[in-house]
Amino acid sequence: MIIGEAAYKLSQEFRESHAQTDWQSIADMRHHLVHGYYQVDPSIVWSVVQNELSPLLEQVKQYLAETNWEEWEKQESQTKN
Numbered sequence: 001m002i003i004g005e006a007a008y009k010l011s012q013e014f015r016e017s018h019a020q021t022d023w024q025s026i027a028d029m030r031h032h033l034v035h036g037y038y039q040v041d042p043s044i045v046w047s048v049v050q051n052e053l054s055p056l057l058e059q060v061k062q063y064l065a066e067t068n069w070e071e072w073e074k075q076e077s078q079t080k081n
Helices: 002-009 012-017 023-035 042-051 053-066 069-080
Strands: none
Touching: 002 023, 042 053
């Protein structure tokens, strides 16, 4: 659920520039887990845990390594002002 919420909060620009990750499916799964929990199929959740989290972790590590944090902080500072 936390991963899905984080994916949902990403900017459209970021999601589009990192389209190899299926951000929409991640956010949709979070929505289903939170709001449709009574219909959750545990075998699907377990399959995602076993097969999808490791590749996602590697993608996120790559995104973090590629980020220019000084530029990001400057943009965040400008956005808040």
